[in-house]
């Protein structure tokens with residue numbers, strides 16, 4: 600276990616915000632985490648579990664304990680001719696797990712290649728890309744309850760997954776720490792039904808292979824998204840808004856080229872990137888913060904911006920989209936204030 604007082608979080612958030620945590624603790628095992636949660640120190644302080652910090656916006660120093668787990672393993676739980684269940688430690692780098700699946704010809708994770716972050720957070724966030732969401736391969740999520748220190752396993756259905764949502768982000772926010780996730784991967788060829796329509800098929804003549812899909816996804820992502828190691832960002836800043844059919848019908852009369860995706864008889868999902876672009880934000884910089892010049896959904900810290908400056912910039916985007924389209928964009932990024940949400 601590693602304990603650091605007055606720890607800089609600069610390298611623990613991909614926005615590159617220079618904030619300090621009163622304490623940063625790295626635990627290596629479930630046992631260590633259980634001991635920590637039972638300690639007086641942890642019981643009296645605000646706690647914030649983090650992964651790789653690729654979806655966090657720190658608004659100030661964190662006056663509590665930031666917890667980061669390095670529980671990393673991939674083990675087979677059960678296997679037959681059709682599928683297998685793999686249990687994966689929450690601290691395992693998400694893309695290492697995807698690479699492992701592709702190398703071993705396990706189907707299901709390939710469209711989610713190259714998404715930054717760790718496996719525990721992937722299950723909290725319900726990460727998604729190219730027509731796939733991680734919920735589709737999650738079998739169960741293993742956690743420890745912060746209040747009681749007890750282990751609890753959530754079956755996939757109990758996680759209440761929805762678009763970039765889970766029970767861990769809503770009803771049970773701040774109450775559980777994910778320690779491992781069990782995934783179900785297919786052994787027989789089974790590509791995501793959406794991949795053929797997606798750009799992942801471009802440049803892959805003939806029969807695709809898992810590796811070809813992964814390579815194509817990585818290639819597209821490298822071309823379209825800024826690398827946080829070079830340009831500090833947290834990926835898509837806002838989620839795509841879902842609007843009622845009635846509002847959509849009105850909007851589409853004014854903006855017939857508006858991209859939209861059918862959700863249900865009552866709802867349509869709109870492209871937040873398109874809405875932001877239409878308000879003239881692409882490439883726009885105010886002070887130390889900018890909208891990326893290729894991807895309007897990505898906000899970039901051009902150097903030395905604070906979380907408050909980034910949040911104020913995001914607010915301006917929200918206001919202009921709301922004024923033009925009557926839609927209030929919701930952040931996908933998790934805003935972290937000094938006193939945590941966690942206790």
Ligand SMILES: Cc1cc2nc3c(=O)[nH]c(=O)nc-3n(C[C@H](O)[C@H](O)[C@H](O)COP(=O)(O)OP(=O)(O)OC[C@H]3O[C@@H](n4cnc5c(N)ncnc54)[C@H](O)[C@@H]3O)c2cc1C
Pocket residue numbers: 613647648649650651652653654655668689714715716717718719720721723724725726727728775776777778824825826827832833834835933
């Ligand atoms: C360049 C870039 C591209 C991206 N592309 C995508 C994309 O295509 N699709 C997509 O869905 N996302 C994308 N993201 C967002 C990000 O990669 C995901 O949200 C990812 O799951 C965050 O993982 P993390 O380990 O960095 O979590 P963090 O940012 O550290 O944490 C995210 C949230 O999870 C909580 N958390 C973290 N670990 C645990 C745990 N063990 N137990 C309980 N709670 C925990 C934190 O408290 C926080 O609320 C992108 C980000 C970047 C920077």
